[in-house]
């Protein structure tokens with residue numbers, strides 16, 4: 001199962017995927033490349049460190065979506081790679097219908113809350129400020145509704161009374177680093193099915 005990872009930031013989840021592959025824990029999945037809309041994103045360095053192609057593609061002039069001419073470039077570059085699965089790991093752009101249709105039922109996203117609670121930006125902070133005692137992370141199929149596609153799997157994170165936001169974020173990332181590679185592995189060996 002050929003995989004690409006798309007991200008805009010630190011790339012700790014991409015690193016967890018790449019480490020799992022290196023350690024033989026990613027089933028039949030193989031990461032072909034990492035793409036970022038941010039030229040200086042840490043995610044690109046992680047790709048290089050693990051010997052994977054690291055591609056910066058501009059998404060200008062837009063700031064929060066993939067649209068217009070830039071979207072066409074992204075679609076063409078990724079289609080040329082003939083991949084099976086696109087993993088959004090901290091990709092900070094709204095995906096629009098042309099991109100969704102080009103990779104129909106092939107895109108998964110990681111979100112740092114138990115969806116459908118706390119969609120959108122700052123999922124960890126939203127849950128912390130609400131005061132929930134259990135939160136977690138979600139891997140879901142991507143559709144036209146931001147953070148709204150069918151849930152694939154979730155992991156729980158307990159909020160202890162003495163957790164501050166930073167402590168909660170750290171526990172969340174630990175849970176994410178286990179969940180996302182696990183979902184990719186299970187997709188690759190058929191333990192989780194792609195949608196029909």
Ligand code: GRF
Pocket residue numbers: 007009010011012013014089090091110111112137176
């Ligand atoms: C993760 O918390 C993920 O849930 C959210 O963005 C963050 C990306 O972190 N969508 P990283 O770049 O993988 O470290």
